[in-house]
Amino acid sequence: MDKADILVGIASYNNAKTIDHVVRAVDAGLAKYFSAKKAVIVNSDGGSRDGTQDIVKTTTLDHAAMFLTYPVYPAHRISMPYDGIPGKGSAFRLIFQKAVEMQADACCVVDADLRSITPEWIELLLSPVIKGGFDFVAPLYSRHKYDGTITNSIVYPMTRALYGQRIRQPIGGDFGFSGRLAEFYLKQNVWETHVARFGIDIWMTTEAVANGFKVCQTFLGAKIHDPKDPGADLADMLLQVVVTLFNLTGKYFDKWKDIKGSVNVPACGFRYHVGLEPVKVNVKNMLDIFREGVDNLKLIWTNVLGPGDFGEVEAISHQPDDKFRFPLGLWTRVIYDYASAYHKKIMSSEHLIKSLAPLYLAKTASFIMEAADMDHEGAEAEIEKLCMEFEEKKEYLVNNWR
Amino acid sequence: MDNFINLLFQPFRNFWASLAAFLPNLFAMLLIILSGFLIAWLARKLFLRLFTAINFDVWCDKAGLTAIIRKGDIWTRPSDFFGRIIYLIFIIIFLMIGLSALRLPTIGNLTSQFFLYMPRALSALFILIIGYIIAGFVARGILIAAVNSGYHYAKLLAEAVRVLLIVLILAMALEQFGIAPGVVIAAFSIIFGGIVLSLAIAFGVGGIDTAKRIIEKRLEEKKEEKGNIEHL
Numbered sequence: 337m338d339k340a341d342i343l344v345g346i347a348s349y350n351n352a353k354t355i356d357h358v359v360r361a362v363d364a365g366l367a368k369y370f371s372a373k374k375a376v377i378v379n380s381d382g383g384s385r386d387g388t389q390d391i392v393k394t395t396t397l398d399h400a401a402m403f404l405t406y407p408v409y410p411a412h413r414i415s416m417p418y419d420g421i422p423g424k425g426s427a428f429r430l431i432f433q434k435a436v437e438m439q440a441d442a443c444c445v446v447d448a449d450l451r452s453i454t455p456e457w458i459e460l461l462l463s464p465v466i467k468g469g470f471d472f473v474a475p476l477y478s479r480h481k482y483d484g485t486i487t488n489s490i491v492y493p494m495t496r497a498l499y500g501q502r503i504r505q506p507i508g509g510d511f512g513f514s515g516r517l518a519e520f521y522l523k524q525n526v527w528e529t530h531v532a533r534f535g536i537d538i539w540m541t542t543e544a545v546a547n548g549f550k551v552c553q554t555f556l557g558a559k560i561h562d563p564k565d566p567g568a569d570l571a572d573m574l575l576q577v578v579v580t581l582f583n584l585t586g587k588y589f590d591k592w593k594d595i596k597g598s599v600n601v602p603a604c605g606f607r608y609h610v611g612l613e614p615v616k617v618n619v620k621n622m623l624d625i626f627r628e629g630v631d632n633l634k635l636i637w638t639n640v641l642g643p644g645d646f647g648e649v650e651a652i653s654h655q656p657d658d659k660f661r662f663p664l665g666l667w668t669r670v671i672y673d674y675a676s677a678y679h680k681k682i683m684s685s686e687h688l689i690k691s692l693a694p695l696y697l698a699k700t701a702s703f704i705m706e707a708a709d710m711d712h713e714g715a716e717a718e719i720e721k722l723c724m725e726f727e728e729k730k731e732y733l734v735n736n737w738r
Numbered sequence: 739m740d741n742f743i744n745l746l747f748q749p750f751r752n753f754w755a756s757l758a759a760f761l762p763n764l765f766a767m768l769l770i771i772l773s774g775f776l777i778a779w780l781a782r783k784l785f786l787r788l789f790t791a792i793n794f795d796v797w798c799d800k801a802g803l804t805a806i807i808r809k810g811d812i813w814t815r816p817s818d819f820f821g822r823i824i825y826l827i828f829i830i831i832f833l834m835i836g837l838s839a840l841r842l843p844t845i846g847n848l849t850s851q852f853f854l855y856m857p858r859a860l861s862a863l864f865i866l867i868i869g870y871i872i873a874g875f876v877a878r879g880i881l882i883a884a885v886n887s888g889y890h891y892a893k894l895l896a897e898a899v900r901v902l903l904i905v906l907i908l909a910m911a912l913e914q915f916g917i918a919p920g921v922v923i924a925a926f927s928i929i930f931g932g933i934v935l936s937l938a939i940a941f942g943v944g945g946i947d948t949a950k951r952i953i954e955k956r957l958e959e960k961k962e963e964k965g966n967i968e969h970l
Contacts (some may be wrong), residue, residue, distance in 0.1 A: 393797060483968040571886045573969055615968075625888045631890045632885050636878070682800055687878055693886045700969075 340412075341373035342366065342462060343440040345431030347414075347424050348448035349382035352391055352422050354562050355448050359395045361398050361415075362446065365458025370466075377416035378434045379448075380427035388448070389415045415492060423533030425526075428540075435518035442466045442474070444512040452560035453510075461512035468604070473512030474503045476603060477559040481560040481707050481715035482615045485700045486577055488719050490671055491538060497726035498585060498592040499545045504555060507537040507577060510556065517549055535580025542584045545593050550678050558659030569689040570697070578689045593734050596606040599725055609712060620705035622697040623660060625651050629694030636691045640677045645669055649695070652682045662702035663732060664725045670695055671726075672733040760840075767836040770887075782825040782909020789817035802874045855916075862914035867908030873900050890952075898937075905929055 344362050348355055359377065366375045377427060379392040392415040418430040428445065435443045444461035446453060463468040487507055497508045513521075521540065526532070531539050544551055583590070629637070630653040638646045648666050656663065674692055707715040758952065789795070798804045798816035813931055814822075814918040877900035884892035909926035913919050 385937045395828045480968075484970065486969045564821065569886075570969060571883070577970065625886065628888060628892060632881060632896075634883075683878075684875065687875075687882055690886060693882075720752065 337600070338438065339374065340376040340438040340440050341442070342370055342375040342440060342466075343431070343435045344375065344379065344458065345428065345434075345444040345445040346379045346448050347382075347444065347445065348379055348384060348388050349427075350384045350386045350388060351562070352384070352386040352388050352449035352580075353620055354451060355379075355388050356391050356395050358446060358448055358453055359392055360451055361450075361453045361455050361501055362458055363395075367454035368455050369459040370462065375411040375436060376434070376440075377411050378431050379413070380418050380430040380661065381415060382422055382427060383417050383539065386605070387702070389417075391581045401609065403670075409463075411687045421528065421532040425428070425532035425534065425535075425536040425539070427685045428536050429522070429527050432518045432522040435515055435525075436522055438520070440515045443518055444510070446510045447561060449562040450510075450559070451665065452558050453498070454557075457510065458631070459557050460556055461510065463512045464554060465512050465514050465553050468552065469550065470512075470552045470602075471514040472541070472544035472551045473604075474553045474601070475505050475508035475510045476549065476553045476555040476560075476605065476607075477505060477508065478555075478608070479559065480613070480615045481710065481712060482617055484705055485703065486574060486649065487519040489667065489696070489699050489703065489722065490602075491577060491581060492719070493668075493723045494581065494585075494671060494675075494737070495542065496598045496723050497730050498588075498593040498595070499542070500531070500598045501545050501551060502598050502723075503541060503545065503601055506541040508559075509537050510559075511537075511540060513540070513544070514549075517544060520547070524547075529609065530579060530583075534576035537575060538580050541580075546584070546588045552602040552604060555603065555607050558562050558610045571693040574693055574696060575686060575689045578674075579685055582675050582689075584738035585675055586679050587681060593737075597728075619660075619701045619704055620657060622701040626694045626698035626701070629691075634697075635692055636683070636687075637695075639682060640688070641670060641673045650684065652698070657714070658705070660698075660702055660705060662699045664722050667699050667727070668725045668729045669698055669732065671687070672729065672736065675733060676736040715725070729738060758760055763840045766839040768837035770839055771832055774829060774836065777832065778825045778828030782821045784816055785824050786821045789820065801871050803871075806870060823921070831867065847927050858914055862911045865907060865911045865914055870904070873907060874904035876900075876903060902930065902933065905933075 345360070346355070346358060351358075359379075366377075374531065377392075379389065379390050381392075389535065393413060414434065416430070418426045431443070434440075441460045442465040444458065446457065446461075461473050461475075464473045465727070482645060484505075489507060491506050492504060496502050521543065524543065526539065544568055630650055634646070634650075637649065645666065648663075649670075650668070652660070652662060670692075674688065677683075678688055682688070691712075703718065707718055753756065794817045795804070795815050798807075802817050807816055812819055834849045834852050839844045877896045879897035880899050881892055884895050905926065909922055912922045
């Protein structure tokens with residue numbers, strides 16, 4: 337297979353509605369910003385039945401209508417199904433394989449369901465690798481203050497406290513990375529584990545950070561994608577992300593145990609705020625589920641949190657809905673207790689993490705009410721307070737770990 | 739006269755001959771039982787070491803076996819408890835082997851029956867232990883899923899499933915034990931069917947208003963906007 341300078345990976349599964357836009361944006365980005373480089377677009381498909389692969393192969397772009405010049409090397413496209421366990425992780429494995437085979441210098445992956453991707457995203461994800469010498473480029477998005485609550489209340493604070501690097505969107509889904517890092521990813525023995533199915537985003541970020549690769553962030557603007565399946569279960573989403581997060585916490589204990597505080601990660605791109613769609617929330621429903629949890633999951637929660645913290649959880653459940661608040665210190669201990677319980681394997685990992693869902697909903701409800709009258713900066717300041725709490729209480733996790 | 743004396747002493751001679759033939763068997767039995775005690779003691783020690791090495795107590799805590807033992811008012815560590823059971827099993831086995839050394843037809847039949855029954859008893863015990871763990875696991879999964887769905891009777895549902903599974907497991911174990919299998923199957927069918935029927939009657943007739951309210955509430959909840967927050 338010929339050498340390529342750049343590889344762009346798109347993992348897809350039944351994305352016929354959006355993939356045309358994504359491929360055109362990628363193609364335009366490569367033509368506009370990297371016209372002198374040999375580029376290839378790899379579509380790693382999970383067996384779509386809606387013609388996604390055909391669209392990838394046939395989507396055309398009239399370069400003359402967009403640019404004054406044609407690219408020297410028009411981007412070559414490969415669309416193929418991946419083998420192995422069905423999942424985004426297996427799709428990414430194929431992309432890493434192609435990157436290594438083609439000895440690509442810089443790569444990026446973008447979601448196939450994106451509606452807001454522009455040609456600039458390709459430049460923003462690849463330039464830090466090509467020009468800045470970075471190995472891993474994490475995305476920064478403009479998001480509604482209520483969106484990304486698993487990221488804001490669990491993944492970001494914990495990743496930041498553990499590894500000491502402030503990567504704001506560790507599970508963003510759109511990443512840039514060097515060929516060297518692709519080779520490192522490919523060599524890891526995880527492709528027959530749950531990482532092949534889900535959790536690839538947090539896995540990529542954590543592996544890059546924990547293994548000392550040069551990391552930066554890039555501002556991509558708003559992230560709008562095809563509406564997710566409304567029937568998707570929150571507990572399943574939580575399970576997919578948190579299992580990988582906790583597994584990596586166990587794997588890299590020796591690397592994170594002595595890290596104190598955190599440092600900023602360099603950020604590229606032009607920051608701006610965009611008008612975002614309003615988000616509807618049902619706080620009452622969240623608190624009802626939390627109170628069901630207090631009534632029914634007492635044994636499990638006492639086992640995980642200990643009687644003291646369970647008592648505090650029980651106490652806050654008696655607060656009226658409109659004044660409900662989940663203290664930051666308590667939430668931090670809850671997450672650290674769950675991480676320790678997962679490490680000590682006190683029960684099946686699925687039961688353990690799914691039992692976190694009512695607590696997470698309570699924390700989310702609390703944040704929504706606190707941030708109701710806040711602007712974007714105010715909401716970010718609240719998240720910053722939580723992160724500081726995670727950093728200050730890290731010793732609690734280290735002490736409970738053994 | 740000689741005949742009479744012979745007649746008089748013959749039973750004593752016979753007794754002496756039988757005793758002489760029996761005594762080595764008796765000594766053999768005593769030796770087997772004594773060595774059985776020694777082997778049982780050694781086996782217990784060996785298993786205790788193995789249990790410590792594999793963190794058996796922690797495993798029992800996680801699997802819920804410690805809780806079962808505690809319910810039986812036994813407060814020793816699970817490893818000690820199972821160590822004692824192993825000790826007792828060895829003692830019983832050597833006792834049976836020792837008794838068979840007496841070569842008495844009645845005891846011989848008893849021991850052969852005992853050894854024929856052993857595999858069934860062990861498999862029944864295995865079914866009970868594994869079944870109890872599975873019932874606990876399934877009930878806990880249902881409890882968590884029901885809570886996360888906002889179902890108001892989560893604990894009741896989980897307990898109902900646990901009880902039904904335990905009834906099923908008990909029936910399986912008793913059938914394996916070979917205790918009146920026909921009666922066990924009939925009893926199981928009556929109990930299981932009875933529970934399901936009584937639940938259906940209670941919910942459908944006795945609690946018709948409650949059932950109506952629950953169904954209406956679920957339908958309303960479905961209609962209600964649940965929000966479009968993106969968690970990831």
